[in-house]
Ligand SMILES: Nc1nc2c(ncn2[C@@H]2O[C@H](COP(=O)(O)OP(=O)(O)OP(=O)(O)O)[C@@H](O)[C@H]2O)c(=O)[nH]1
């Protein structure tokens with residue numbers, strides 16, 4: 273699909289279609305009296321951004337010299353209105369509810385926020401290849417860490433002999449997350465998926481997992497380039513006028529930004545603890561509060577593995593992802609970490625809810 277067609281498309285949506293709600297209304301109140309304009313960032317660059325307002329999509333300037341963090345796709349923003357001599361200018365970014373952060377390659381890494389205010393992260397896993405749980409666990413940790421709700425979406429069920437068995441297996445590595453079986457070919461599970469996805473949605477997953485195909489199903493059109501199409505035209509998927517935030521016909525908003533496809537763990541300690549909730553719960557019974565579950569006496573985790581209650585693979589995967597995370601976190605600016613500590617979520621409640629849920633399933 274040609275991008276110019278979308279570029280000149282009349283704005284058919286209101287800000288509510290992009291997820292504006294009462295909480296936004298409340299956060300924006302102080303700016304309203306000043307005559308400023310509410311907006312959501314649909315694409316951001318260094319010195320300018322595209323933002324949707326009730327009057328349509330505007331190209332807004334980002335003033336230089338400001339020490340505020342740069343806006344990112346999904347941010348709720350405050351624009352100063354255009355004047356006869358100047359277009360709209362970004363005035364402020366409202367506090368983020370959730371953020372997907374990527375560790376960057378630089379030595380003084382602060383992490384880069386790739387997407388803001390995401391409500392649901394769909395972790396896509398193809399059923400055509402052997403399941404790689406470590407990859408799923410990494411994506412779940414990212415999702416939990418962001419503050420969004422993860423949902424595991426198994427794709428291509430039409431090419432799998434026993435999708436329900438696969439779903440049962442994946443559920444074991446995804447405590448607290450729904451696991452859905454879908455097929456874009458037969459349409460299986462797509463109604464359930466639409467019902468489960470809520471608010472601003474991101475599709476995470478490896479190349480070929482079927483993210484574009486799913487996105488197109490949700491959009492009801494071929495807005496996203498799928499592997500098959502890309503093979504034909506050989507072009508990159510993201511053009512300059514590509515909007516990374518698109519309202520879905522059934523409600524909700526799809527957020528699709530290029531960097532998300534290669535996101536790595538960044539300071540995701542909380543997210544990892546939630547991803548490995550059953551291990552964290554057992555760890556409360558280890559003799560030492562700082563038990564590393566590596567052979568210490570009185571280790572409740574190793575005892576559970578011994579008893580066959582937790583697979584060794586889960587603990588190995590946890591250790592590997594913790595190491596990966598520690599490496600990324602060691603490069604995180606101390607100032608940023610201090611700020612994050614202050615907002616650290618209490619995972620206890622989540623763990624309890626998870627276990628109540630799992631106990632009921634038994
Ligand atoms: N049989 C079958 N094939 C599917 C299904 N969903 C997607 N595919 C195929 O899987 C291939 C990859 O799908 P994409 O949607 O391009 O995957 P992606 O995750 O967007 O991949 P990247 O863009 O590389 O990140 C394509 O050839 C799709 O036609 C499905 O439900 N069943």
Ligand SMILES: [Zn+2]
Nearest residue numbers: 558563565571
């Ligand atoms: Zn232990």
